[in-house]
Amino acid sequence: MANRWKSDLREDSVTDEAIYLNRRALLGGMAGVGFAGGAAAASEMEPNSWEEITGYNNFYEFGTGKEDPARHAADMTVSPWSVRIDGLVDRPADYAFEDILSKMVVEERIYRLRCVEAWSMVVPWMGSELADLLELAGVQSNARFVAFETLLRPAEMRGVSSPVLEWPYVEGLRLDEAMHPLTIMATGIYGRDIPNQNGAPLRLVVPWKYGFKSIKSIVRITLSESEPPTSWNKANPREYGFYSNVNPEVDHPRWSQAQERRIGGGLFSPKIPTEMFNGYGAEVAGLYEGMDLRRNF
Ligand SMILES: Nc1nc2c(c(=O)[nH]1)N[C@H]1C(S)=C(S)[C@@H](COP(=O)(O)O)O[C@H]1N2
Ligand SMILES: [Mo]
Numbered sequence: 006m007a008n009r010w011k012s013d014l015r016e017d018s019v020t021d022e023a024i025y026l027n028r029r030a031l032l033g034g035m036a037g038v039g040f041a042g043g044a045a046a047a048s049e050m051e052p053n054s055w056e057e058i059t060g061y062n063n064f065y066e067f068g069t070g071k072e073d074p075a076r077h078a079a080d081m082t083v084s085p086w087s088v089r090i091d092g093l094v095d096r097p098a099d100y101a102f103e104d105i106l107s108k109m110v111v112e113e114r115i116y117r118l119r120c121v122e123a124w125s126m127v128v129p130w131m132g133s134e135l136a137d138l139l140e141l142a143g144v145q146s147n148a149r150f151v152a153f154e155t156l157l158r159p160a161e162m163r164g165v166s167s168p169v170l171e172w173p174y175v176e177g178l179r180l181d182e183a184m185h186p187l188t189i190m191a192t193g194i195y196g197r198d199i200p201n202q203n204g205a206p207l208r209l210v211v212p213w214k215y216g217f218k219s220i221k222s223i224v225r226i227t228l229s230e231s232e233p234p235t236s237w238n239k240a241n242p243r244e245y246g247f248y249s250n251v252n253p254e255v256d257h258p259r260w261s262q263a264q265e266r267r268i269g270g271g272l273f274s275p276k277i278p279t280e281m282f283n284g285y286g287a288e289v290a291g292l293y294e295g296m297d298l299r300r301n302f
Pocket of ligand 2: 121122215
């Protein structure tokens with residue numbers, strides 16, 4: 006598979022020491038030294054295999070089975086691709102994917118991914134901070150929320166003929182969540198292009214929230230003053246809230262969220278305890294100071 010990222014890593018073109026040092030700090034954090042390591046020991050951050058990460062997916066546009074995306078997402082055309090960034094921004098436009106890439110600093114981020122269904126993985130994403138992309142468009146001072154939308158192309162998405170969700174898939178973040186340095190737009194896995202089933206060519210990754218917030222194959226990003234609708238909240242507001250922060254103390258109405266099954270651990274592997282904010286509390290708890298996380302689930 007072609008690695009279109011190589012030229013964007015800027016290994017040989019970095020002249021700004023601040024950027025270089027910042028990148029080193031983030032890489033250090035990934036190894037469990039602090040920044041992105043959260044509460045987990047480095048040993049717990051052993052990434053899942055490429056086969057696990059790309060073979061067991063949720064991408065309902067291609068069917069609801071865990072193996073449907075790997076089987077059918079190749080039907081999706083991902084080139085050319087552009088992202089419309091609009092709403093409360095200074096420079097609303099259709100941004101070509103290649104142009105976005107050329108302006109981003111891409112780095113590896115090893116993150117836990119915790120699905121609301123109580124399974125988890127560890128994924129070595131390649132990506133860049135969402136804040137950098139939003140700053141390309143120029144966020145206006147009255148913006149409070151960010152809305153995201155997935156491609157809807159029924160001819161290439163056999164799952165959207167089913168009304169299991171309202172299409173297109175939409176998601177949203179508060180602006181401070183979107184601007185947080187842990188929030189990334191992922192464009193690769195294991196240093197390779199992100200496969201279609203994982204949300205090519207670019208998808209959101211918000212590691213302290215349940216996986217469904219991490220919307221795939223994004224075509225539109227809209228800055229707004231009011232909280233945008235989100236797919237799973239629309240489908241079942243009693244079970245899925247806007248925030249959806251990983252929280253072992255607030256159970257899903259139909260199952261416990263206290264533990265999770267790590268994919269690839271084998272049939273008889275014990276469940277592991279789910280961590281508050283998926284282990285990223287040191288970095289993100291401050292975003293929710295004074296909020297009732299049971300009410301704002
Ligand atoms: N457009 C879209 N994005 C989506 C989904 C989806 O069905 N459609 N599923 C979500 C869910 S429930 C999870 S757990 C993660 C799974 O990401 P992965 O398949 O890369 O592990 O993607 C999220 N993003
Ligand atoms: Mo999920």
